[in-house]
Amino acid sequence: EIVLTQSPATLSLSPGERATLSCRASQSVSSYLAWYQQKPGQAPRLLIYDASNRATGIPARFSGSGSGTDFTLTISSLEPEDFAVYYCQQRSNWPRTFGHGTKVEIK
């Protein structure tokens, strides 16, 4: 099973700042990685798929990069609604696995 390690566990930032989240895979997943956002009491929402493609309706301030084992989600300028937990997920192998999440909180 591919293990995804997200860092940091918590990111404390202010609105307007840039957020950089990391996801590292235990083996190569090529570009087969997605990012999700989850707010308290809500279902997750797909943000990025295949490492760098924004899902429908996702604002341009969200961008993804990386390949192989190292991936990054960048939020260029945090809006109040962006404070949430973010998960990465791989589709390279079965079972599909998620990282443990990075919480982006208001500083």
Added chain:
Amino acid sequence: QVQLVESGGGVVQPGRSLRLSCAASGFTFSTQGMHWVRQAPDKGLAWVALIWFDGSKKEYADSVKGRFTISRDNSKNTLYLQMDSLRDEDTAVYYCARDYRKGSYFDFWGQGTLVTVSS
């Protein structure tokens, strides 16, 4: 718009069974694969199972293999998860999610249904 509505959750004793349902609307259900994903209280996400658009392929997480069965009724636009031999560690919110592309990602999610396994 795409809607997924789960039902069937509740409190159940260890070793007992429960069946979850997910009613789909707003898209052509019979052409899309579907997943179940769960989230234990205050924990992260864990993929549970996938079923192909026509039911021809199914995949399961090792933790549920042999105990859970995913199925669908395309005439009713409904996805199911039969959960047998439930354990304490199966306690979670269970989400149904639409498959983005051939078992890859999850592009729409329901709001989830809570399953609590407790004596």
